[in-house]
Every structure is written in C-alpha cells, then in structure tokens.
Amino acid sequence: MFTRPLALAAAAVLATGALAACSGADASDGRLSVVAAAYPFQWISERVGGGDVKVTNLVKPGAEPHDLELTAAQTALIADAKLVVYLPKFQPAVDEAVTQNAKDHAFDVAAVQPLSDIVEDGHAGKDPHVWLDPTRLATIADQVADRLAKIDPTHADGYRTRAGALHAELDAIDKEYAAGLKTCQRTEIVTAHEAFGYLAARYHLKQVGIAGLSPDEEPSAQKIAEIISDAKEHKATVIFTEALVSPKVAETIANGAGAKTQVLDPIESLPAGSSDDYAKIMRSNLGQIRAALGCS
Structure with missing residues (x-):
C-alpha cells in the first residue's frame, strides 16, 4: 500500500504524463x-x-x-x-x-x-x-x-x-521565378535528372531529361544521341547536372552539343556541411536557369 507521500508523488508523475499526452x-x-x-x-x-x-x-x-x-x-x-x-x-x-x-x-x-503522372521506362508512375x-x-x-x-x-x-x-x-x-523567366530566348531545360517537371509546368518551361526520375538511371546510347540532337536544335548552351549525381553522362551530352554543364539542385538532400537552405537554393537555381535560357 502507498504511503501518503508516495501516493502524492505517484499522482504528480501521472498528472505530468497526462498533461504531456494532452498537449x-x-x-x-x-x-x-x-x-x-x-x-x-x-x-x-x-x-x-x-x-x-x-x-x-x-x-x-x-x-x-x-x-x-x-x-x-x-x-x-x-x-x-x-x-x-x-x-x-x-x-x-x-x-x-x-x-x-x-x-x-x-x-x-x-x-x-x-x-503529376509520369511515364518512366514505359511504366506509369508519379x-x-x-x-x-x-x-x-x-x-x-x-x-x-x-x-x-x-x-x-x-x-x-x-x-x-x-x-x-x-x-x-x-x-x-x-x-x-515568374518575373525572372517571363522573357527568355529559350524555354527548354536539359536536365540530368527528370526532377523539374513541377517547376517547368509552373513557369512555362519544357524539361528534357537525360535520365528518368531515378537519379542513378543510365540512359541508352540512342537516348543520348537524341538529346544531343535536340539540344543542338534548340541551341541549348547548358546541360544541367546535380551535386549528388555523377556528371559524366551530362558532360558527354554537353560535349556533343557544344554546351557546358551547370548544377541545378532538385533539393532532395543538402550536401554534407552545407549552410544553404531551400529558399537560398531555389534562388540559386533561378539564376542558373536564367543564364542558361538567356533571360532578360
């Protein structure tokens, strides 16, 4: 049987737990x-x-x-x-x-x-x-x-x-973004990772993806040739890669199209030791896209 002091202490503990649960x-x-x-x-x-x-x-x-x-x-x-x-x-x-x-x-x-619905390797997804x-x-x-x-x-x-x-x-x-991308020489962004569909739709751009939604997907030789041809046709000056993915394929396409590579961050994860945040990276991405598309 509890003594009175022990009972009071137990009640206090239970009350504290109840208050924590309620809040x-x-x-x-x-x-x-x-x-x-x-x-x-x-x-x-x-x-x-x-x-x-x-x-x-x-x-x-x-x-x-x-x-x-x-x-x-x-x-x-x-x-x-x-x-x-x-x-x-x-x-x-x-x-x-x-x-x-x-x-x-x-x-x-x-x-x-x-x-949004997407099709990747012939399979429907999101x-x-x-x-x-x-x-x-x-x-x-x-x-x-x-x-x-x-x-x-x-x-x-x-x-x-x-x-x-x-x-x-x-x-x-x-x-x-709306103001910065309103008047541009081009509207097509070539990306190493098809992560920018929502951004492209919001600001009336067209995304051409080297790979699908999986950042480690390797495109076929035929796909690479098609992207090089498309990049040349639209006079793309930049092929976008990202910090967490190997840039090798993007560099191959850039060389073939006479373009250069730049980082466009899908903001899935921050690089180790980074002091950036979502807002800062989004604004940095805007600057990269404006430069690539020749926006005034």
Missing part, C-alpha cells in the same frame, strides 16, 4: 517529435514548428533519399513521433515503416498536393518532386501547421503564425 508534447523536453522523410519536409517542419518541435530528417546530408534504408533506431523514431511527414512511393522503406508503425500520426503530402513548385510547398506547410495545431493546441497560434510567414516567403520566391 502532444514529448516528456523528454516538452517539444513535439516530428520525423521528416526528406529535406524539404524537414525545412518546412522546422520553419512552422519553431522552438516547439524537434525535427529529425531520416536522410543523412549528402545521401540520396530514394535509396534510404532505415535502421532499427529510425523505425523506432517513426513509431514514437507525434507527426511523420512523408511522400508515399518516394521512399519504399518509409512507406513500410509508416504502414506498420505510424498510420495514426503520418501526414501523406500527396493527400493535399496530388502528384513524380514526387512536388516541392520544386514553391506554391505547392506553401500549401503543404499550411497543412503541417494545421496538424501540429491539432496535436499541440497550446502552441497553435505560433504554428499558424509561422506558417503564414513561410507561405509569404514561398509566394515571394514564386513571384521572383
């Missing part, structure tokens, strides 16, 4: 545990959550998110998190972990921003790179704020205020 907070430090399946979702979760959340990105800096394999510790993080922000069919290991451990606290990004349209990412960030507010009503105003500020910043990036 959605983690008992360790009072912040919500949020798991992001890739960098863009980490960025918006941190911006919306501020100091009220602790965000863990499942993908290490410099790693390809497509190739993610979860550790036991990461699977436990997914199970214990208050919110998991992910995109189905982008990272199969995350899909499996969510299905088994996080159905009741996972946010499916595609549920609020339906993905393009996951929705964050490269900043207006779509703004809508996703708004939904992250709504979910955090429901989990943690005490800090709801803060989540929604920060989401509003982030939405405004993304709208500003959208306007910069």
Whole structure:
C-alpha cells in the first residue's frame, strides 16, 4: 500500500504524463517529435514548428533519399513521433515503416498536393518532386501547421503564425521565378535528372531529361544521341547536372552539343556541411536557369 507521500508523488508523475499526452508534447523536453522523410519536409517542419518541435530528417546530408534504408533506431523514431511527414512511393522503406508503425500520426503530402503522372521506362508512375513548385510547398506547410495545431493546441497560434510567414516567403520566391523567366530566348531545360517537371509546368518551361526520375538511371546510347540532337536544335548552351549525381553522362551530352554543364539542385538532400537552405537554393537555381535560357 502507498504511503501518503508516495501516493502524492505517484499522482504528480501521472498528472505530468497526462498533461504531456494532452498537449502532444514529448516528456523528454516538452517539444513535439516530428520525423521528416526528406529535406524539404524537414525545412518546412522546422520553419512552422519553431522552438516547439524537434525535427529529425531520416536522410543523412549528402545521401540520396530514394535509396534510404532505415535502421532499427529510425523505425523506432517513426513509431514514437507525434507527426511523420512523408511522400508515399518516394521512399519504399518509409512507406513500410509508416504502414506498420505510424498510420495514426503520418501526414501523406500527396493527400493535399496530388502528384503529376509520369511515364518512366514505359511504366506509369508519379513524380514526387512536388516541392520544386514553391506554391505547392506553401500549401503543404499550411497543412503541417494545421496538424501540429491539432496535436499541440497550446502552441497553435505560433504554428499558424509561422506558417503564414513561410507561405509569404514561398509566394515571394514564386513571384521572383515568374518575373525572372517571363522573357527568355529559350524555354527548354536539359536536365540530368527528370526532377523539374513541377517547376517547368509552373513557369512555362519544357524539361528534357537525360535520365528518368531515378537519379542513378543510365540512359541508352540512342537516348543520348537524341538529346544531343535536340539540344543542338534548340541551341541549348547548358546541360544541367546535380551535386549528388555523377556528371559524366551530362558532360558527354554537353560535349556533343557544344554546351557546358551547370548544377541545378532538385533539393532532395543538402550536401554534407552545407549552410544553404531551400529558399537560398531555389534562388540559386533561378539564376542558373536564367543564364542558361538567356533571360532578360
């Protein structure tokens, strides 16, 4: 039987646990545990959550998110998190972990921003790179704020205020792209990785991909010859490659077309040690595209 002091202490512990559960907070430090399946979702979760959340990105800096394999510790993080922000069919290991451990606290990004259809190697699929349209990412960030507010009503105003500020910043990036790409000599971007479909659609460009949506896909010799011919026809001056993918094929095409290579970042993951963020990289990408297309 409890003595009175022990009973009071036990009641206090139970009350503290109940309050943490009601507020959605983690008992360790009072912040919500949020798991992001890739960098863009980490960025918006941190911006919306501020100091009220602790965000863990499942993908290490410099790693390809497509190739993610979860550790036991990461699977436990997914199970214990208050919110998991992910995109189905982008990272199969995350899909499996969510299905088994996080159905009741996972946010499916595609549920609020339906993905575009693509055809890759003759098979129909979905393009996951929705964050490269900043207006779509703004809508996703708004939904992250709504979910955090429901989990943690005490800090709801803060989540929604920060989401509003982030939405405004993304709208500003959208306007910069629209103005910067309004008058260009060319509209065709040749990319090593077909990740820029949403960006191209938003700003009335045409993407010509060397490879499909998988960044490590190797194009056939026939495909390379076709792209060289197309690049020459449209007088492309730049073939875009990216930091996390070998530039060899892009360099081969650039040499054949009399062009040069430049990096265009799909912002799937930050390079190790980078101090950049989504907004800075998007603006850098805009500068690269403007130079490549001869925009005034």
